[in-house]
Amino acid sequence: DAGVIQSPRHEVTEMGQEVTLRCKPISGHNSLFWYRQTMMRGLELLIYFNNNVPIDDSGMPEDRFSAKMPNASFSTLKIQPSEPRDSAVYFCASRPGQLHQPQHFGDGTRLSIL
């Protein structure tokens, strides 16, 4: 079975540019999560979708960040404009609808903003 698929694996861009990270959850999973990992703050939840609807976006750092889930098999996390402090590893995870199930993580996108 295919796991959670994220693209790109690595992204290097200059500050001020728009960055779009992509995620394909595991088929049949209707909960999707975006996490960010930094040295200073560790792994933190950015946003949680259930059945394509954003439920909790309290972890989104500021208005430059936005996330969408137009259908059950695709989500994007966009940063516009990007800043050097956005450099981090961004993980997407998915889970079946039931609460008592593990979250499955993608391989992450390593983002570097110069």
Added chain:
Amino acid sequence: GIQVEQSPPDLILQEGANSTLRCNFSDSVNNLQWFHQNPWGQLINLFYIPSGTKQNGRLSATTVATERYSLLYISSSQTTDSGVYFCAVAGISGGSNYKLTFGKGTLLTVNP
């Protein structure tokens, strides 16, 4: 929110040694997962274990939910076990019972 503490923060072993990693958490949980982050940055799901004991090869885990801790055992360690081990929990209380809160991790180095 729920607090997660992992110990030890760092651990250095010789190949073949056994080790125990600990995770303490501050509230009742409906989800507890152990992950291994390998040198390539991938988060590998080791166990989903909100309670009880599970084993997978050389690895096993035990969660004592009533006492709010979990242990990860690694036996006959290999160099490929090196990396950071994370414990992550989702608390029952409050409105964010879906949200995984991660500990700071244990950095394990296994020397040949």
